Amino acid sequence: MKKTVFALISSITMLSVAMAGCGAPGQSSSGEQSQGENSAASDSGSTEKKVLRMNFASEPPTADPGLAEDSTSGAVVRATFEGLTRLKDNKPIESAAEKIDVSEDGLTYTFHLRDAKWSNGDPVTAQDFEFAWKRVLDPKTAANYSYQLYYIKNGEKANKGEVSLDEVGVKALDDKTLEVKLENPTPYFLELTAFYTYFPVNKKVVESNPNWANEASTHVGNGPFKLVEWEHKNKLAIEKNENYWDKDNVKLDRVEFSMVNDSNTELQMYENGELDWAGAPLNSLPVDVVPALKEEGKVITQPIAGTYWYKFNTEQPPFNNVKIRKAFAYAINRQAIIDNILQLNQLPALGAVPQSMSLNPDGYFKDNDVETAKKLLAEGMQELGISKLPEITLSYNTDSNHEKIAQAIQDQWKKNLGVDVKLANTEWKVYIEDLHQGKFQIGRMGWLGDFNDPINFLELFKDKYGGNNDTRWENAQFKELLNQSALEKDPAKRKEILAQAEKIFVDEMPVAPIYFYTDSWVKQDYVKGVQVSGLGDIDFKWADIEK
Structure with a gap:
């Protein structure tokens, strides 16, 4: 998450994998029930244990900090490990x-x-x-x-x-x-x-043990919590680590995570008292109920350093043509998506770098620039020597909010460009593997900053085969500017260099930026001290339950 990134990356907020980063597996009703029963037993126990109950929108792909790259894995790793x-x-x-x-x-x-x-x-x-x-x-x-x-x-x-x-x-x-x-x-x-x-x-x-991080029984960390239960695709639990150096400042005894990929079900579980928290940064609030939640004053919202975008596979026609990539990007009405679907004060993304570290607050192109998009599409098809576009598929990981955004953009591309686009969704683990292997044409992703500096968003695309550069785009001048920025000690000059790099990136459009994130959630008043950073990370070290 981030980022992830990671995202990692839920949909209304982090559009989570997430991870930084974004999707989720299915959950049976029996799994939901057993989670609720487990929580109730913990709460009613004679020891008065402090148990926080949350939900993952997806199975964490890993609990290994060296391999984590999404917000779901990141939440587990941050709880069970500690850096310098x-x-x-x-x-x-x-x-x-x-x-x-x-x-x-x-x-x-x-x-x-x-x-x-x-x-x-x-x-x-x-x-x-x-x-x-x-x-x-x-x-x-x-x-x-x-x-x-x-x-x-x-x-x-x-x-x-x-x-x-x-x-x-x-x-x-x-x-x-x-x-x-x-x-x-x-x-x-x-x-x-x-x-x-x-x-x-x-x-x-x-x-x-090469598989040490895949099961609770073999997992070893140095953080405030330890992994004690991992029933794959159903639930996961961490408990206070008695060997942690700062254990006296860890107030929670246990954090329990169900795994339900439907945001409506998660909110229902919260309202039924089965969860203490719903929404970001581990999932998203269902867009249909956001207006009512806002009117009731229940929603907590904060901007975070993250960008939701669609990646183009620049090695596959027709998106090996820059003009066609720009046509699809320009033909998106971002403000309409924010106003009608997201509804949580997001900002249209007209560049790659979010507002907390912005290099060009005004952006590099106009939102919903349909006339320019039509012109670029025609020119791009002429350059490719085609009179008709090949079949185009927009892929996203399973999540109701990702689906709503994809459907809205599908309609916009049909209306604005006359292009028919198929939609395809898969659960997160399969989805992210397909992206890394280049098995996509257009793929949804979000990136949450790992630290608050523009380089963290731009360096993703420095190398064609970089770990998170699924677009396979590369530009020698862009790469050289990033190298120059690493050597420049003057902050103002460094910012100018990075702004030049971002301009090249947006001119080449290997991704279509859509919006800058906010994180929004609801929680019970007795939940205290959970840290949600400006990067969209969640940390339970200082959390408490005060009933």
Whole structure:
């Protein structure tokens, strides 16, 4: 989620996988009932345990921080792991590291680890961090978020097989001291170390069992909670980790997640007292009831750094033609989708980078520019030498709100361009695999920032075969501008360079931006302290139930 990203990425808000990021499996009525019974038993127990009940819109694809790339997996990983830093009130604070030294040139970070244990009782060591980061960069791991570690000296070269992993600039000086050397000064590096790709893993556990992260019985983390139950495609539960270094500040005893992919069912469960929270950032509120919820004053809404867009497969006709990509993008009426479907103060996206880090607040093109779209479509078809478009399919992961948006845009393309577009949906895990393998023409996705800087949105498309660049678009000038931005120390000049890069990106239109996210949810008044960051991440460390 993010992002994810990830998204990850629900539909009204994160259009979640999510992950950063977005979809969900089915749920039987018996599964819903057993979840409710389980929660009731916990609440009525004599120990007065504090149990928070929430819902995932999808099965988490993984609970491995090195492989996570969506908001659903990210929520589990953030609860069960801890990085060198952790975000609190949107600012990084010391976490696994109790002290951080930074060299004057900003190129060397020395992290001094506190005494901490894994959930199985093993000590958390600097070697675990070194192992985890090099594992992500190892080409054999095939981690889609490996580029997040390219800020580290030789990280990109190692990931591309140009140098050995031994030459990567991360080294455990001893059990409690981690030295990190960067390629360039990175002012937001301590935000990055709070992101799950930078989390440690228990080297001994990972090496002894390749499937350690797939089941609760074998999962080992170092976070405020531990994974205790995972009934796949049905429910998941985490409990307070008695080995966590800061356990005295963890108030919840347990968090239970059902897995229901229908937002209407989730809201009904909330209203029936089976859930304590509904909506973002793990799912979305059903669009049909949003006006009534707003009128009753029940909805909590906050803007987040995220963009909802449609990706084009630029290797397949007709979207290998830039004019046809732009025609489809220009023919979308974003404001109508926001007004009639989303209804939660989203903003039309006329660029890639969201408002919290905007490079061009006015955008790069007009919303619903039908005349220009028709002209570009005709020119693009002429360039391809075709008089009729091939069959076109718009794909999205299973979710009622994604479906409504897809249907609205399908109608707009028919009305504005005279184009018939088929709709196809699959559950999230299959959907994201199809996107990564290029098995799509137009595919829905959202991206939630992993940190609040434009590079996080633009670098997704730097390399044709980058982990999250499903469009397979690449541009040499765009890539060079991103490289220049990494070397530019003057913030104003760096912003100008990134603005040039975004303009190239939007001119080439490998994705059609649709809207900038807000997160919206309803919760019971007794739920306190849940952190939802400006990046759309959820953190339960400081959460409480006060009945």
